[in-house]
Amino acid sequence: MSEYVVLGDEAVALGAIHGGVSSCYGYPGTPSTEIMEYLLEYSEKNSGPFASWSSNEKTAMEEALGTSFAGKRAIVTMKHVGLNVAADAFMNAALLDIRGGVVVVVADDPGMHSSQNEQDTRFYADFAKIPLLEPVNQQQAYDMTREAFDLSEKMGCPVVLRLVTRLSHSRAAIVTSGPKAENPVDKALNKMDWMLLPGNARRRWDSLLGRQKDMIAYSENSPVNAFSLNEANTKRGVITTGLGYNYYMENRSELKDNPSHLHIGVYPVPEDKIRTLAAHVDELVILEEGYPFVERLIAGLLPKDLKITGKLDNTVPLQGELNPDNVRPALALPARETAAAATMDLAGRPPQLCKGCPHDDTYRVIKEVQAELEESTVTSDIGCYALGALPPLSVPETIICMGASITAAKGSAEAGLKNVMAVIGDSTFLHSGLTGLVDCVSSKTDVTIIIVDNETVAMTGGQTTILPSSRLESVVKGIGVEADHVITIEAHRRSHDKNKDILRKELAYKGVSVIIAVRECIETARKAKK
Amino acid sequence: MKYDIILSGVGGQGVLSLAAVIATAAAGAGYKVRQSEVHGMAQRGGAVMAHMRISDGEIYSDLIGKGCADMVLSMEPLESLRYLTWLSPEGVVVTSTNPVVNIPNYPEDADLTAALDKVSKKTLVDDKTLAKEAGSLKTGNMVIVGAASSHLPVGMEDLKTAVDTLFSRKGDAIVQSNYKALELGSRVS
Ligand code: SF4
Secondary structure: OEEEEEEHHHHHHHHHHHOOOOEEEEOOOOOOHHHHHHHHHHHHHHOOOEEEEOOOHHHHHHHHHHHHHOOOOEEEEEEHHHHHHHHHHHHHHOOOOOOOOEEEEEEEOOOOOOOOOOOOOHHHHHHHOOOEEOOOOHHHHHHHHHHHHHHHHHHOOOEEEEEEHHHHOEEEEEEEOOOOOOOOOOOOOOHHHOOOOHHHHHHHHHHHHHHHHHHHHHHHHOOOOOEEOOOOOOOEEEEEEOOHHHHHHHHHOOOOOOOEEEEEOEEOOOHHHHHHHHHHOOEEEEEEOOOOHHHHHHHHHOOOOOEEEOOOOOOOOOOOOOOOOOOOHHHOOOOOOOOOOOOOOOOOOOOOOOOOOHHHHHHHHHHHHHHHOOOOEEEEOOOHHHHHHOOOOOOOOEEOOOOHHHHHHHHHHHOOOOOEEEEEEHHHHHHHHHHHHHHHHHHOOOEEEEEEEOOOEOOOOOEOOOOOHHHHHHHHHHHOOOHHHEEEEEOOHHHHHHHHHHHHHHHHOOOEEEEEEEOOOHHHHHHHHO | OEEEEEEEEEOOOOHHHHHHHHHHHHHHOOOEEEEEOOOHHHHOOOEEEEEEEEEOOOOOOOOOOOOOEEEEEEOOHHHHHHOHHHEEEEEEEEEEOOOOOOOOOOOOHHHHHHHHHOOOOEEEEOHHHHHHHHOOHHHHHHHHHHHHOOOOOOOHHHHHHHHHHHHHHHOHHHHHHHHHHHHHHHOOO
16 A cells, blocks of 8 residues: 555556556547556556557547457546547447456546536446446545446446546545556457447347446445435435535535435446435435536436426536535525635736747738738637637637648638638647548648647647657648648748748649648747756 | 645746645645646646645545635736635735736736735735845745745745755755745745
8 A cells, every 4th residue: 555646637547557457548638638648657667558649539449449359458548528539439339348448538627627618428428328437536536447447347348437627637645555467368259249240239239238237236336326314304415426525525514404415426327326315305406517417317217396406407507617616505505705806807817829839920920911811711720729819819710629620621611711721730630630631632622721730739738749740741742732732831930921922822722732830839848858 | 724725826937836845845744635736728828726725634625615715825916816705804815026917908016006905914025036035036936935834834844845855856956045945935024
């Protein structure tokens, strides 16, 4: 047993290492990034387990499945929207005969601190009909990661571990236990359970549905789904999920009536416990981090005359994160007294591109050339360069999802917009831009794609891009963009006028142009110097 | 014992390393510590805030409730004002007086001073000047920790041990200038 002070993300990494993981895959995305960073560093120091970033979440998920096929344990990490990218592999993985445990760690971002939506991963686990574990603190994050591997092998399917920003990025002490050895290589023998042809898939689906009762029994008996019944109080009971537990406990000392309490951290939900609690009280208060997942489920499960207080009746905010304050109205507690309301109207301080950022130079080129044109459009993508949407630059007009700059540019050019430019980063391009570029080349669309190549994954803290930048030009040419219209420029003030000329020329060209604007992220360069 | 601190500043100012020193010191003094940090997009030059909770009992929430913080510890004056609703009526604000002006609508000096005047318990620190005196501009955050030290549930010795733990691999000169910064800060009242 040893004690470590770790981030929630790092607790997961340690849990995987001690849980006998053999391979670790992922794509950087806040707030999940630090899991793989810890694993990569550990792997380098200790020559294992195998750990590497993947091109995107789908390739990561599939690589993990390959590891499981070989009989070993694999972890795959991503942010919530990454699971959309991996969804094809994820949904089908539920039908495979998993022998080497697969743990899919998905970090949700309620409140959208660094994301474009606040989707709740519990719906995905429910959709795929596989178990999900949700820790409330670093210790549970460690313990549950270990448990998730065992559970995956026990139930014969992947298991999801759901984190949220506040746990991923919060630090506290954990106690670890003895490491487990890795599984030996032991290839899955029944290949019929790994080839999802319709006949096999139907059989596997039937098997998965048959295992639901085992999953529910597991959840019903799990000590994590702790249930304390107060016989004396039939007025109200409380259900918490995820970090809702912490905020409830934080306020509990102020409650005079000691309500019965059920916490849910293991899914599918423990239906019997919920029924028992509901039968005992007149009002159920539900505090859950994320969408009202349990609340909606319960509304269908329970008698109509039960009063449910939660997100669906707007007592708890439907949007954003829970916190110690916004759960108080549901518990019928008044707001606390504070030192002062804001003493003046405070100027906001939004994030911005670093001083000297290469993207700043590229956007200035675009902005000035745009000013000369009667009509133009700029689509952008996910990364630091999305910050170019804020004043004084204010250049991008769309930011949708990884890779969508290129494809949205294609669609809008085909609909008749002129001088359409797509701005995409090097890592995002390799993640999800390649296929869009194939589409453009195939349709000979009139777009100018500007790959802002800062030679790193900057937004998430400077991870190495999956392919070195020097390869980008040949990748783009290999897809079939005409060599004359693949141009590498230096994203620097000193090349400003030259770069404007090049952009003007490529906008005038009626076909696919790719301009690669290269200069290293100054943050990454600074760190490398240290 | 429970001591809750809201830490604030501007992305890139080193709010997290300041937090690390206090957290390490508190853990060294035998307390439980939870610290919620900001990573990702918010770090790029924007407003940054972290919650730190120190206690001798169980801590459940990573986030501090409104009106519950014992201290707002800020590396920037405008940022110190942003989180006053977290401060308890008896709480104290400890802040640097040196503005980071990276937005066009940054308040005028007079407005900022007037707003800070309304805060009843506060320690204002010119961390830049004292950091220079300590031998390195980079020790500004230790000046601020020093200025907060009389309120914190940890002693100067705990803080020094934490500095030693966190900075010793950077060499003795850096450790010494950080010690000095702590000392100079602690004399501000
Ligand atoms: S981290 Fe790098 S890419 Fe991101 S804004 Fe700063 S310099 Fe630009």
